[in-house]
Amino acid sequence: MSQLPETINGYDAPHSTQFSVFLDNRVGKMYELLKIFDGVKLRMVALNVIDSSDHAVVRLITSNSTLAHKLLVENKNAFSECPILLVEFGQGLTLAKLCMTLLSAEISIHYAYSLLIRPHNTAVIALHTDDQYLAGKILQRKDFVLLGEADLCGGGFEDTSGFDSYDLEAG
Incomplete structure (x- = not known):
């Protein structure tokens, strides 16, 4: 499948980047997040929502993590990322x-x-x-x-x- 750079040990498992976006748990916040991806050159590959009474964490995987990162930063979203x-x-x-x-x-x-x-x-x-x-x-x-x-x-x-x-x- 994917050809990714190898680590010093000669192996790096193929992986993608997951973004965990932190949102206030209020009406319309999910829409505000997802609309930043409309019309751009990427696919929304996965979506998972963890919600509590006052906030939500939206886990996203896209087909273009570099562009997704840029869009999240430009729109001042609080997020973390991990492989x-x-x-x-x-x-x-x-x-x-x-x-x-x-x-x-x-x-x-x-x-x-x-x-x-x-x-x-x-x-x-x-x-x-x-x-x-x-x-x-x-x-x-x-x-x-x-x-x-x-x-x-x-x-x-x-x-x-x-x-x-x-x-x-x-x-």
Whole structure:
């Protein structure tokens, strides 16, 4: 899949960037956040909302993290970013098998959520663990496919989200 730079140890798992955007829990705040991505050259690949009584954290993954970062800064959004594994489920691979693989290596899953798109017409989840490097290495050994940001940019996938997605070739 993705060809990313290698670490000094000779390995770096393909990954994408997750943005965690902090919002006041008020009517219209989600709209204000999402409208900054309208009409730009990226796809909204995943969205996850964690809400409490006074604030919400919106986790976003896009097909262009550099542009997403720039837009969030320009619009003065409070956010953080971190690498996240994107795990594609091929033939015979299940969530239970993924969990057992990580459990056997004593790797804890902090959180997981599904993507809005389906590269290669298979299910994909975003996964954050207590050791992303080791999790990526072990999952690949067990035949799970890890996707990188470059895998999210082009065609060749089915958008099952019902949400708008933006053609990277369009102006």
